[in-house]
Amino acid sequence: DSGVTQTPKHLITATGQRVTLRCSPRSGDLSVYWYQQSLDQGLQFLIQYYNGEERAKGNILERFSAQQFPDLHSELNLSSLELGDSALYFCASSVRAGLDTGELFFGEGSRLTVL
Amino acid sequence: AQTVTQSQPEMSVQEAETVTLSCTYDTSESDYYLFWYKQPPSRQMILVIRQEAYKQQNATENRFSVNFQKAAKSFSLKISDSQLGDAAMYFCAYIRGATNKLIFGTGTLLAVQP
Numbered sequence: 001d002s003g004v005t006q007t008p009k010h011l012i013t014a015t016g017q018r019v020t021l022r023c024s025p026r027s028g029d030l031s032v033y034w035y036q037q038s039l040d041q042g043l044q045f046l047i048q049y050y051n052g053e054e055r056a057k058g059n060i061l062e063r064f065s066a067q068q069f070p071d072l073h074s075e076l077n078l079s080s081l082e083l084g085d086s087a088l089y090f091c092a093s094s095v096r097a098g099l100d101t102g103e104l105f106f107g108e109g110s111r112l113t114v115l
Numbered sequence: 116a117q118t119v120t121q122s123q124p125e126m127s128v129q130e131a132e133t134v135t136l137s138c139t140y141d142t143s144e145s146d147y148y149l150f151w152y153k154q155p156p157s158r159q160m161i162l163v164i165r166q167e168a169y170k171q172q173n174a175t176e177n178r179f180s181v182n183f184q185k186a187a188k189s190f191s192l193k194i195s196d197s198q199l200g201d202a203a204m205y206f207c208a209y210i211r212g213a214t215n216k217l218i219f220g221t222g223t224l225l226a227v228q229p
Contacts, residue, residue, distance in 0.1 A: 002159060033215070043206065043219035056215040088158065097215065104217065106160035 003027065006091050006107035014115055018079040021110045023091030025072055031055070031094045032074040033104065034066055038087035049074055050097040078112070086114045117142045119209050121220035128197045129228050135182075136192045136223045138207030145169075147211045149183070149190045154222070155203040163205070166190065194225075202227045 003026035013019055025032050034046040036059075045058035049068035060066075063081075068074040078085060088109045095103065118141045128134035140149070151163040166174045166183050174181050178198075182191045194201055207220040 002161075031215075033217075042221045045216050045218070048215045058216055090160065092160070104160075104162065109158045 002105040002107065004091055004093050004105050004107035006089075006110050008110055009108065010111045010113075012113045012115060013081060015081055015083060017081050017114075018077065019081065019112065021076040021078070021089050021091075021112075023074045023076070023093075023107060025074070025091075025093030026105050029093035029095050029105070030072065031097055032068055032072070033092040033094075034060075034074070034076050035090040035092065036087045037090060037109070038084075041087075043090075046076070055097055081114045083114050086112055088112075117144070117209055117211065117218055119207050119218050119220040121207055121223050123223045124221070125224045125226070127226045127228060128194070130197055130199060132197055133193060133195045134197055134225065136194075136205050136207075136225065138190045138192070138220055140188050140190060140207070140209050142188070142209065142211065144211045147209060149181075150208040150210075150217075151179070151181070151190075151192045152206045152208055152219075153201075153203045154206065155200075160206070164192065197227050199227050199229060201225060 005024040007022045030051045033048045036044045046060040048056040052068050063079050066076045090109045092104045092106045120139045147168045149166045153161045153163050164176045164179050178195045180193045204222045206222045209218045
């Protein structure tokens with residue numbers, strides 16, 4: 001158990017809908033990262049928050065947004081869902097803002113299926 | 116742009132044998148870090164081993180070791196005495212120093228035969 005908690009584990013919804021994925025980082029970790037894992041794109045970095053502020057941005061669509069709350073949990077909001085958004089969404093956390101140590105702890109992911 | 120390539124989509128090894136997973140990367144940076152992550156059927160990504168580019172010595176973690184060839188931009192993972200629990204998807208990953216964007220390869224699915 002990495003200590004990173006993601007909910008829900010599975011989610012099925014329809015095109016055009018909006019969903020929110022939630023992540024609670026390990027106790028003491030200030031950084032939260034969101035990754036998308038799909039069959040055609042592999043693992044793609046979406047966005048990072050550090051202590052409540054956006055720190056780095058990757059291949060995140062404009063239909064997607066995220067935030068980190070004062071208690072350090074994070075939410076990833078996906079709107080106007082399309083079939084291609086079906087993927088496994090991972091949250092990961094680390095103590096510091098930088099990743100040079102590689103100590104990135106992943107949750108079990110949220111499997112999103114868009115029908 | 117930095118890229119990470121894993122040319123072996125699938126590999127198979129007999130239990131107790133040794134297997135090597137390949138990874139190459141492309142970068143013009145001198146300060147970077149390389150990683151191998153394991154993703155078992157439980158889906159959770161687990162850090163297996165880490166290598167700092169400035170270190171010449173290959174990293175080792177128990178049965179896992181790497182062959183880091185900086186000039187060739189190669190970073191292979193050797194698993195010795197393979198166990199059934201090693202069966203998983205293995206991802207090679209790269210990060211440039213002082214950035215937060217971890218770049219993953221496409222993964223190698225390792226099967227361990229009893």
